[in-house]
Amino acid sequence: MPERFIIEVGESSLIFETGKLAKQANGSVQVTMGETSILVTACIADKAREGLDFLPLLVDYEERFYSAGKIPGGFIKREGRPSETATLTARIIDRSIRSLFPGHLRNDIHVVATTLSVDQSNPPNILAINGASAALMLSGIPWAGPVGAVRIGLVDGELVVNPTEEMIKESSLDLVVSGHAGGITMVEAGARQVPEQVMVDALELAQREILGITEKIKEMAKTSGKPVMELPEPPSYPEIDSWISSELYDEIHAAVQIHDKKPRGEAIEASTGKAIEALLEKYPDAEPYIRSEVEDIVKKAMRALIVEEGKRADGRAMDEVRPISCEVGVLPRVHGSALFTRGETQALVTTTLGMVGEDDQLVDGLKHDEPSKRFMLHYNFPPFSVGEVRPMRGPGRREIGHGALAERAVRVLLPAEQDFPYAVRVVSDILESNGSSSMASVCGASLALMDAGVPVSRPVAGVAMGLIKEGEKVVVLTDIQGLEDHYGDMDFKVTGTREGITALQMDNKAGGITRTILESALDQARRGRLFILDKMESAITEPRIEVSSYAPRIYTVNVPLDKIRDIIGPGGKTIRNIVAQTGVKVDVEDDGRVFVASPTTEAAEKALAMINDLIREVAAGEIFSGKVTRLMAFGAFIEVLPGKEGLLHVSEISTTHVGKVDDVLSPGDSVLVIVKEIDDMGRINLSRRRVLEKKTDPEIAGKFADAFLLEDEREARIKALPPSPERGDRGSRGGAPRPGGDRPSGDRRPYNGPRRSGSGDRNRDR
DSSP states (O other), X not given: OOEEEEEEETTEEEEEEESSSOTTSSEEEEEEXXXXXXXXXXXXXXXXXXXXXXXXXXXXXXXXXXXXXXXXXXXXXXXXXXXXXXHHHHHHHHHHHGGGSOTTXXXXXXXXXXXXXXXXXXXXXXXXXXXXXXXXXXXXXXXXXXXXXXXXXXXXXXXXXXXXXXXXXXXXXXEEEEEETTEEEEEEEEEEEEOHXXXXXXXXXXXHHHXXXXXXXXXXXXXXXXXXXXXXXXXXXXXXXXXXXXXXXXXXXXXXXXXXXXXXXXXXXXXXXXXXXXXXXXXXXXXXXXXXXXXXXXXXXXXXXXXXXXXXXXXXXXXXXXXXXXXXOOSTTSSEEEEEEETTEEEEEEEEEEEXXXXXXXXXXXXXXOOOBSEEEEEEOOGGGGTOOOOOOSOOHHHHHHHHHHHHHHHTTSOOXXXXXXXXXXXXXXXXXXXXXXXXXXXXXXXXXXXXXXXXXSOOEEEEEEEEEETTEEEEEESOOHXXXXXXXXXXXXXXXXXXXXXXXXXXXXXXXXXXXXXXXHHHHHHXXXXXXXHHHTTXXXXXXXXXXXXXXXXXXXXXXXXXXXXXXGGGHHHHHHHXXXXXXXXXXXXXXXXXXXXXXXXXXXXXXXXXXXXXOOOTTOEEEEEEEEEETTEEEEEEETTEEEXXXXXXXXXXXXXXXXXXXXXXXXXXXXXXXXXXXXXXXEESHHHXXXXXXXXXXXXXXXXXXXXXXXXXXXXXXXXXXXXXXXOOOOSOOOTTOOOOTTOOSOOOXXXXXXXXXXTOOO
C-alpha cells in the first residue's frame, strides 16, 4: 500500500513515498522536493561473499536525461558512462552511509539512485542521500542509520537551508552535510574564503535540520519497514586474541613508531607472519581471523600511542606539519609546473593554458544551462606512488573525487574570463603517497598556476586533519599520514588562503563531534595552512608577470553582433582566410567576443588588425592602400578593407588625364586612395588624385612613405603614356581602331571588347 511522509526542511517540503515503485527491491523510496524527484533502491545479496575483508557496498547514481527534458548528446543518443557529477554524487552517498554498516557484514549491497524529474531549482544530490537512508531503513538490511542530509548556503551574510540553484550562484558557501543523531558523518563544501567561525555555525545549523529528517525516516521505517535481517555472528577465537595481545603487542607498539612508511609496514607484516606461523597449525582455517586481529592490535597500539602517551607514529607533535619542499618551473617546456613534497607525499603538478571556447570542457549534464568548464583540475594516482603493482586504467571514483576537491579549492581564486581569457588545465600526478595527496595537489596547483603566470588573487594551501576519540579523550592531529587516516576517527581536509576557507571535506566515523571539537580542529587547520603557505611563498610569492613563452598569446576583441557574420564569412571563408594568413586560432562567441590565440605577438596583431578592418566603418577623408579587384571602362573597384570596396573613377586616378583604366591599373595592384565621399546609398567613392595632393603633409607622407614611392613610379609611367586619342587637345586618335570597335562619342556603356588578361605583368615599362 503506497504511503507518503512529509517534512518541512528550510522553506521547502521533503516528501518520501514508498510502496508504489520498484516493489521487488529490498527497500524502495521516491523522494521529492519541488519538482525534483529521485527513486532510490537498496538490495542485499542472500549470501555473504567468502574471503572478503571489506564491506562489498556499491552505490550508483543514474542520471536520466529525460528527467530534465533533454536528449543525450553524441552519436548513440543514450546515457553512457556516469558523468563527473554522477560519480561525485555516488561518492557522497557512499561516504554518508558506509561507516554505519556492521563491521562483519560481507553480503553484497547495492544502492541505486535514479533521477526521475529535475526542476533546475532543487538539487537532486541532497534528495539522493536522504533517499538512500530511507531505502536502507525500509529494506531490513542491518544498518545503524538513519542519516539525513541538507545543503547550506551563505547569501547576503545569512545562512540558508537547502538554497535553490539560483541562490547558490550568489552564495559564498555551498555546503553539503549528512549525519545522524550521533553526529556528522560526511561534509563536502566549496567556499569563497569563508571564516572558520561561519563554517562552524553552518555545520551546527545543518546538524539541527538533519535531526528532523532522521526522525521522519525513523517514523517511516517503523510504519513501512521490513524486519531487520539476522546475520550470523562472525567466528570468535579467544585463544588467538589472548596470544596476539600478550605476545605481539609490545612488538607492534614498537613497529608503529617506525617513522618511514615502508619499514613500518614490513615490521607489521613480520609480526603478522609470526602470528600465522604460531597459530595456523592449531587453527588451520583462521588465517583471515589472525590477520584481522593483528590489524586490531595495530589500531589499538597506534591510538594508545597518541591518546595515552601523547606521541605520533613518526615522532611529530600533534599540530606539527611534516617537512615541506617546494619547487617551481621544474619542466622547461610546460606552461607552468611545480613539485610539492610533504613528508612521503609528493605531487608533480602542471598547468597548461589553452583557448577559451576551443579548449573548454563541454559538459553534457541535466542542467539546461550547463556551462562549459574553462578550469579543469585532473588528479592521477598511479600504483607506483605506493609501491604497488596493478593495471593502470582510466580514473576511478577516488581520482575523480580528489581532483574535484582540489579543483573546488582553487577555482574561486582564478581571475574572471574577461581579465584572463584562457582555458586552464591543471594536472596533478602523485609520485609518492603517504597521507593527503589531495591536499598536496591543492598546494602544487597553486604553485603551478603562479608559475604559469595565471593572475590568481592569492595562493591557496590545504591540510588534512585527523581525530582520535577514546571516551572523553579527544586528540586533533595536523597533517595526518596514511596510518592515522586508516585507524583514526576522522579525515578532515581543509583548504584556504590567509583570508579564509575555500573548500572542506570530512568523513567521520566517531560521532559526537561537538562545536568545541570543530572549532579546535578548524583553528588547528588554519595554523597548519599558514605554515604551509609560508613554505610555498619561499618558492614563489606572486604570479609571474607574463605567461610562458610556450603558451599561446590570447587577445580579446568585442564586436557588434551584426558584424559576426562579416568575420566568419560565407561558409567560414573569411575566418579561414585569417587563420591561413596569420597562423593564429580564432574563436567567435555568440555574445560578440572574438578570441585570437597565437604563439607570437606579431601574428596576433596581424589577425586583430584584419578583424578590426572587417568590423570598422569607412569614413570620408581616410587614406588606404587598397587592392584593385575589378576594372571597368569608367574606373576601378578598390578593396579598401576586407569585404569593403569603393569606386576609383577614371577621372580620379591621376593628376594627368588617363584615357584607359587598364593602361594604368590591373587586378591585384596596390593603389593608394583617399575616401572622397560616401553617398546616401552607402557607396564609397575614392580618389587617387587627391591623395597625391596630400603628399606634402609630413604626417601622411611619413605614414605612407613606401606606398608613395610606388605611386610616384606609377605617376611617372602615366605621364609617359602616348597622348590619348579621345581628346582633341591631347592629339588625334591616329592608328588602327582597337579590335571590337570604338564606342561612339558620349557612349558611357562599359567597353565590351576584348581586354587583356588580368594575369601577367601589368606594370610593364611604357
